[in-house]
Amino acid sequence: MRILQIGGGNFLRGFADWMIQKGNDAGVLDTGVVVLKVTPRPSRVPLRAAPFRVVLDGPDGPDVTRVDVIDEVVDAYADWDRCLAIARGDDLRLVVSNTTEAGIVDVPDDLSARPPETFPAKIAVLLHERWRHCGGDPARGLSFLPCELNEDNGRLLRSAVLRHAAALDPAFAAWTGAHCRFYDTIVDRIVPGGDAEEVRGERYAHWAIAGDPHIRDEFPLDRAGLPVEFLEDIGPYRVKKVRILNGSHTALAAVAPLLGCVTVNQAVGHPLAGEYLRRLLDTEVLPTLPPGAGPFAAATVERLASPALEHRLADIALNAIAKWQTRNLPVVRDRWAAGERAPLNVFALACLVLGYAGEPGDFPVRDDAEVVARIRDGVFPFDDARLAEETADHVRAIRAAGPEAALEKVIR
Ligand SMILES: NC(=O)c1ccc[n+]([C@@H]2O[C@H](COP(=O)([O-])OP(=O)(O)OC[C@H]3O[C@@H](n4cnc5c(N)ncnc54)[C@H](O)[C@@H]3O)[C@@H](O)[C@H]2O)c1
Ligand SMILES: O=P(O)(O)OC[C@@H](O)[C@@H](O)[C@H](O)[C@H](O)CO
Missing domain, CATH: 3.40.50.720 (NAD(P)-binding Rossmann-like Domain)
Structure with missing residues (x-):
């Protein structure tokens, strides 16, 4: 054959x-x-x-x-x-x-x-x-x-x-x-x-x-x-995998470069980025999934922590806005529909918006030139007033206090 x-x-x-x-x-x-x-x-x-x-x-x-x-x-x-x-x-x-x-x-x-x-x-x-x-x-x-x-x-x-x-x-x-x-x-x-x-x-x-x-x-x-x-x-399996693994990747690729991390395993081992990841999964992603996804989430954190993989955050950040939309936005929407909040996923979007806008200058931006240009012109990438408002709150906090202090505040 x-x-x-x-x-x-x-x-x-x-x-x-x-x-x-x-x-x-x-x-x-x-x-x-x-x-x-x-x-x-x-x-x-x-x-x-x-x-x-x-x-x-x-x-x-x-x-x-x-x-x-x-x-x-x-x-x-x-x-x-x-x-x-x-x-x-x-x-x-x-x-x-x-x-x-x-x-x-x-x-x-x-x-x-x-x-x-x-x-x-x-x-x-x-x-x-x-x-x-x-x-x-x-x-x-x-x-x-x-x-x-x-x-x-x-x-x-x-x-x-x-x-x-x-x-x-x-x-x-x-x-x-x-x-x-x-x-x-x-x-x-x-x-x-x-x-x-x-x-x-x-x-x-x-x-x-x-x-x-x-x-x-x-x-x-x-x-x-x-x-x-x-x-x-495979629908239910797909939702679980994409929200837990790919959503974690996309969130870390947005947040962790602002904390000085270059690879996924550095991010998982970083005191703040690692805690961010665990809380993102426990308090926002898992509540949107049917019961029983906890072991897959725990195993995913272990997989991401492997030092041998050398997985660069900058590589995962390719087309990050579109990936956030398919991997993280559904979690935000489900949390909101349940009358809850999803500040850690929205924080990742704020980091992307800041990074795409060129602040800080060394953020790994790899996306369609038009997507980047619109964000640089101050256009919010999604047609959603609540999302725009919450993202802007995080952007202001990051600008005022720096990424670490702003993240500490969201986590704790
Ligand atoms: N690398 C991983 O860990 C991983 C795990 C699961 C799934 N994926 C899937 O693999 C993709 C990345 O693949 P990779 O890691 O091998 O990267 P890669 O860049 O080595 O390979 C991508 C392949 O896609 C082809 N390609 C790109 N744009 C195309 C287009 N418009 N039409 C036809 N072919 C096109 C390229 O020629 C190349 O063969 C992801 O987008 C995802 O769908 C990757
Ligand atoms: O390959 P991408 O760029 O679509 O996404 C980056 C990673 O999230 C992805 O490749 C994972 O490693 C993969 O989905 C694991 O099964």
């Missing part, structure tokens, strides 16, 4: 490729991976069909795995014909992707371009080639496992692909709708970096996959003891 992998970033190498290697080693899979490079920009890590090491930090030292599953890398912009040939392949069954949350977009595209610009349009054209080649054989549909962190990632990808498919040929769209399976998944492993030879991450991993049970036989990694779970609905 062959798996088509869209994107060759560190996350997929340290998570999906690592799992496929383990599945092959355990005898539950027998598959190679072909990686498609789908952006015209140069890769951060040069992509090669060559073995690499996955080094995972754990309580008893690093665990090193040689991953040798990538047997081909194709650049869609350099060799689209080869991509079409791969799509025709008899041995192709599964597609995994990670194109960041920016990749699954539902916008018009030029389907005659070689290649089309967006990820879903590329998939539609590749599937169309497959459909033509197999004469619409129902058995030749593909299964998609998107790893992007968008909510309902499988459903989103399916609907964008189907829109392009309908423009190509209604009969092809019907085949795609009936015989290709798009699974919602949620992935969890902190993978802070790597290069062509090595990917660094944590030992912890979890992959929750929802939907049609067909996938359990195509991708039976649970039978190799891997942390892959097949669930009917």
